[in-house]
Amino acid sequence: MKLIRDYRGLAAADRGAAVAMGNFDGVHLGHQSVLALAHAASAELGVPFGVVTFEPHPRAFFAPGAPPFRLTTAEARASRMAKLGVEVLYELPFTPDLAGLEPRAFVRDVLVEGLGVRFVAVGADFRFGRARSGDTEALKTLADGFGVAVAPLVSDHAGDYSSTAIRAALAAGEPRRAARILGHWHRVQGRVEHGKKLGRELGFPTINLSLDGLHLPRFGVYAVTVDVLSGPHRGRYPGAASFGVRPTVSGDGTPNLEVYLIGFSGDLYDEEVSVGLVDFLRPEVRYDTLEALVGQIGRDVEDARARLAEAGAM
Structure with a gap:
């Protein structure tokens, strides 16, 4: 798996992937459903299977003094992505400039002009752009030259699969419950x-x-x-x-x-x-x-x- 830490100035060979986009903390079964959409699209389009994520996690960026919350380090997340067949991981620096981009500018500057994506898969609760003002409908509307697919939330009788639910299970000393969500x-x-x-x-x-x-x-x-x-x-x-x-x-x-x-x-x-x-x-x-x-x-x-x-x- 190739690791790329910027969206600017990329070589042609590093552009044009079908990507899953999100934070993917824990890489749980809900995340894996998003990855599966991007993987299928990469095969159909004949382009690399990629992931776009952010480092540091936006939550840590906006609340640096908050208690530790991450389920995985960046290195562990990358290891998990590699095991799932991801070919290129775009681990984008979450800087004030990136955080300040309006949704339209994010799509134009990062996804189109920077990464040249051919396809983007996200989860149903995905938000992007300044103050999390963009949602999945905005992404579909703003998409320029790339396809968009939205994976529905994955759940069971206990609720939606999420990183928050995993944290709650671990805090309660229930690693098997966490494992059911993680896969x-x-x-x-x-x-x-x-x-x-x-x-x-x-x-x-x-x-x-x-x-x-x-x-x-x-x-x-x-x-x-x-x-x-x-x-x-x-x-x-x-x-x-x-x-x-x-x-x-x-x-x-x-x-x-x-x-x-x-x-x-x-x-x-x-x-x-x-x-x-x-x-x-x-x-x-x-x-x-x-x-x-x-x-x-x-x-x-x-x-x-x-x-x-x-x-x-x-």
Whole structure:
């Protein structure tokens, strides 16, 4: 997949795609229905299958002091797009200039003159242009030389599939409900960081991932799958993970993700990994002694192993 971070001055080979357009935070099943429309159009027109998205997320741009809300980093979103067959990802810088474009100017400057799109697919709730003043009907009216398709919202008995619904499920400690909306396990992706290495001393060495900028799930222990994406240990491993602030070992209060890979032995520092949440096992608890903590970790690992086997994720 080719990543392009501007709409201006593109080579002819980088223009003319059939694109899905939106923020696509989480790349859930509703988003995937939009992608499917663009994919089908790309095949029919004989042009590349593309996605137009924005970085930073417009919500972060307009409310930089708001609590973290993103389900995926830009890197994780790009990884997901590549897995879904996207050939070119236009990750456009969401700047004051771009945010200030009226709908007509956005279509003219970005979609037509910049990207030269042949087709645009969006969701039914898509808004664009200054102050979100453009909607799907405006996009159809303003379209100049490209087709437009609108994917209806995807829903089930619990409501519309949305990033907001996924955040609510994760905050409640219900990763399986989040997975039903996503169409896959919710994943946290990033580089393995150096920690205090206390887990190694306790007999349960863990990898550490930052949660900076991401929506926080309910703190506690989870059964997880771990995809190691780089280095000599590439592959998928079962694991038990802790989201939280490590109250027993006097952490600094910064939320952290620590993961124990079941049956794994090796060094994963600085490697890229993706951790998928399968089941919530228990809340975060402070223990009076390290011995009590170690005993509970052992039980957590066995519980995670059983839950993963039951979910077919071993």
